[in-house]
Amino acid sequence: MPDNHPPAGLARPAIRPSPRLARRQLLAAAVSLPWLGLGSARAQEGAIRIAQSTALTGPLGDLGSAMHQGAKAAFAGINARGGIHGKTIELVTQDDTYDVPKALANMTQFLADPGTFALFNCMGTPMIDAMLPKVVDSGIPFFAPFTGAQLSRTKSARNVFNIRASYADEAEKLVQHLSTIGIQRIGIVYQNNSFGKEVFTAAKQSMDRLKLPEALTVTVENNASDAGTAAAKLAGGNLEAIVIGLAGKPTLEFVKAFRAIKRGVTLYALSVMGTPATVKALGADATGMAISQVVPLPSNAVMPVVRDFQAAWKAAGATAEPSHLALEGYINARVFAEALQRAGRNATRAAFIDATWNLKKWDLGGFEIHATTPDRNASRFVELTLVGRDGRFLR
Template identity: 40%
Template sequence: MKILRHLLSGLALAALACSPAFAQGITATTVTVGQSAALSGPASELGIEMRQGLLAYFATVNAGGGIHGRQIELVSLDDGYEPERAAANTRELIERRNVFALIGYVGTPTSQAAVPIFTDAKVPFIGPFTGAELLREPFNRYVFNVRASYFQETERIVDHLVAAGTTRIAVFHQNDAYGRAGLAGVERAMAKRGLPIAAIATVERNSTDVAGAARALAAAKPAAVIQISAYASCAALVKAMKNDDAPVQFFNVSFVGSRPLAAALGEDGHGVMVSQVVPYPFSGVEPVVREYRSAMTAAGHEALSFTSMEGFLAAKVFVEGLRRAGPNLSRKALIDALESIRRHDFGGFVVNFTDSDHNGSDFVELTIVGRGGRFMR
């Protein structure tokens, strides 16, 4: 009888291991999620910080026993902020690593490359670090945006400038899907006010060759430049134009990477502005910020940032979906559970999903770089 019990137990485990749940990155004790992000190269700080935020929250959850008895495991692959590598990583994560869901991808072109892959595989794609419309329109049931859009960020920036009497506004953008998404947002905001864009200049992805862009923009004599690129090229442009003594205000959208931007600018950063889509991570006023700071400290991370705060929030929303989905977890159950998050306050950050709208937040505020690279509201 003892031998028979062992045999039956072995057969049961074998059957469970071959079940659809296991194929979807779920076991009785774990749930595995995947991330493709820039962990090396000129945009690596963005991927590293996003990953830190994800892991900080997952570690807190796991220390408390996980969700319905399952520990959350994260598999992160480096794409260097290149679309082709992101596509290959997405296939690897879904087809070979058998992840349950994807979370915290970094960038518009990389996310765009992943869309047809995860959509075809029906894998949830949660909290990407991008505000591009291509992840919002047309509606995709597998995409859950935790943050506000680039349209909302650029509207806020243009509104701020025009209200202050600044109407001669130029755009510097990365020459890819991300840059074009931000440019479209500025064009929309300017057209709404009947204003032309003073000048447009570009930079290639993962490049800091901005000399031509700086000359073109300086010749147009704008009062403000809205930058839609990553921190290295944006810092290079600010330095180049300040060296020409051009009296220009510089504005950036959140994807720039606020902390590395300030570090790259040094003393040239004073007065540069960045729109943010998550609560201010340095004050500890909101409950979710205090929770974030505690988790980062426990994980051994002294440097706080808006980007790791965004990763932390993406993880928090995902875990709330797991909690609502219950112990009988499936991808469909997770999607249904996330769609049940209606005007939910995560401690100072409200998220709202429905079965026809997966754009969770419209939170946008402006920050400015002060002396010593510190951000102020």
């Protein structure tokens, strides 16, 4: 190979671009490669480190991975534009495989590190339930936990900031829709755990308020061993629609069992059921299902926030199909950055927490954030989607 180095003792003269040219090159890098842009140039000014425990692998790894990738795309774009007050946002993520002991170990590690500014978008009702006591005692910001359960929405926990609409909000939306289109004969199947009971309670309260006839109800155990029995009972109930308060394996087993016995009854489920993996696993049995969503359709480019998300997703080099969960992760990251911006230069945790509660009727391009009290989520956005024949969601 030829030797391209100059002879010993002769140094090549340094060729420096003009200041104007250098800045133009830096801006070009920021546009084409967000993770190499102005954020990197200013990294020496410091970074805000936030930590996340989520499922990147395991039974719900597709959910956690999608939200994580959406958040990463948002932060990459923010850092490329100079970060927040000249500081980049660094997201440190540990995989807990949707396992409570692993999530607790991750949390303990994060809390022991004085450089951890906040916990961000940690996932799963059981994990969050286990984390909350230490998190609340520590005072660290616990931002956008991924659960619709009421357990994370408590009046005394001001450092816990929930964004996504609750399971109760979703169940109420489903029942309101059924009432609006004149459906009277409704069944409810719900998981025999705290999640399922929360969905059932909210649906029943909504039905009572709307003066709908009492629903035919059944439960399914977490291992789905009685899914077939539950499906048979509802199939014999002469129903027009069924509200499904199930997640994971019980959803798959119940829907498949019910469709095998009876068709023509519309099935209504919550956002936790509507993951690409679940829809794919159900195949044709998912077609025609109505599913509530807590963020807009990720292909609905009419909405500015969706257009921004699509641009960030593309710039980050993501190859997966953009999903509701990826958009939710993106929105969570954008809201975090807005609160950090409002907290001021060299923000403390206390200033950041104050800033989150000052997010009043803030419009993120068609998605409103309105913080009121810790027992209420900052978003009430819920819309219904249908699963099309190709497995895609339609409005």
